[in-house]
Amino acid sequence: MTQQQSVRDGTRPVAGRPETAERSGPRPAGDRSERADATEAEVSAVPDRGTVRLALTIAGLLLALLGGFALGRTNAGPGTASAGAAGTGSATADHTHPAGTPSHAHPGAGPGGGDAGGLTLSAAGYTLVPAGTSFTAGRRDDLTFRIQGPDRRTVTGFAVVHEKPMHLIVVRRDLTGYQHLHPTMTPDGTWSVPITLPDPGIWRAYADFTVREAGGAEVPLTLGVDLVVAGAYVPRPLPAPAREATVGELTVTYEGTGQVGASAPLLFRVFAGGNPVTAIEPYLGAYGHLVAVREGDLAYLHVHPEPELVDGAVKFWITVPSPGRYRLYLDVQVGGVVRTAGFTMTVD
Structure with a gap:
């Protein structure tokens, strides 16, 4: 029961208005005792104004703190996303030269020029999706793949860099068997190139390309995938x-x-x-x-x-x-x- 309700109901004593003044005539002793006990219970159940004021102050402080925390979390969101977006560049290939020199900065280079690329299938929301990765030693076969965009659709827009829209580098894990190939793309975004992997082992294929997005922005990337050639792998020393x-x-x-x-x-x-x-x-x-x-x-x-x-x-x-x-x-x-x-x- 709140203080205002107690006053309206006439159950809380108010200065200058004693409870006994509401009745006229004598009252049995028992009745007076019971009524007094009830009055004391009601008074003790209702906090005084100082206590209410203190409680309201504390509640206000808590609400302010919680509101500030929530606002900070909200404002921190875009900053975190921007940092993540900036970091994706470092996942791409290195292909750089000193500032001011006219040589070409290749797709995927990070701002410092020392970031290694080709270590992942996916970067900056784009993913290399091969149709198959198993090959037979010495047999010519097609390597077929596509590039999937952030919307999970196959990408069909690529910029021509050094006269080709796609450069494919292949090398075996012992760094032998280097090949520099140029796949061709069908209208649906499927890339294909004939390839012969002469020796058994794990081969690394690097797709080096630049995506041309709908808004005109160009995203340079180098994505990598392992190709498997069955047989006994006998590495050669470097x-x-x-x-x-x-x-x-x-x-x-x-x-x-x-x-x-x-x-x-x-x-x-x-x-x-x-x-x-x-x-x-x-x-x-x-x-x-x-x-x-x-x-x-x-x-x-x-x-x-x-x-x-x-x-x-x-x-x-x-x-x-x-x-x-x-x-x-x-x-x-x-x-x-x-x-x-x-x-x-x-x-x-």
Whole structure:
């Protein structure tokens, strides 16, 4: 019973108006005693005004605190989502050069240029969905896949980067058998490319592409998937670090070494019969393509060169994400033939 109800009902004593004044005439002793007991019980059951005031103050403080907490949680939502969105970039491939240089930053590069890519099937809401991943050693077969968007629909809009909308790199787990392929897409978004995996083991396929979204934004990505070739896997040791590689009648050398977390130049020169080859031809819109794969987890770095030759050399800028050994694969075209030179680079 509240204080106001007690006053209206006439059950709570009020100053200047004693309970006994409501009756006239004498009252039996027993009645007076019972009534007094009831009155005392009612008075003790109703808190005084100070207590009510204190309770209301405490309740108000609690409500204010709870409201502030809820508001903070609400305001924190967008910030958290933005941080997550920014972080997705680091899950994509590294393909960068120093700020201010004209060389190409490849799809998937993070802001610092040292993020490794190709380690996951999915990034930034996009997923690589292969139709099959089992192959027979030495037999030509088709690798078929599609890219699924954040809405779980098959993506059909891709930007052309270096003259192709899709670059597919394949390498075995021991870093042998490198292939650089270019799948074709059907109108429904299905990609397909003939492929021959010569040896048993686990192979890594990297899909390197840029999605063109409906609003015009372009999302560069590199997604990876394992391909399985049945049979006894006999890994080959990684070749020792060397500055020179022979490919057919050509010799390729390189200068420079990657640095962890910083862009560093690599210069590749081509020789034939001991003489510099100056007629290096553009291939897919550049004078060369360089892929670096980290030993162990097969993290992927893809770097394109400066737009022009530098003193007859193909110059790249590379940023490596960690110390370790990396296998470098250089694609260059001379006399209409694309050749791949392989190097092992150690980064301390």
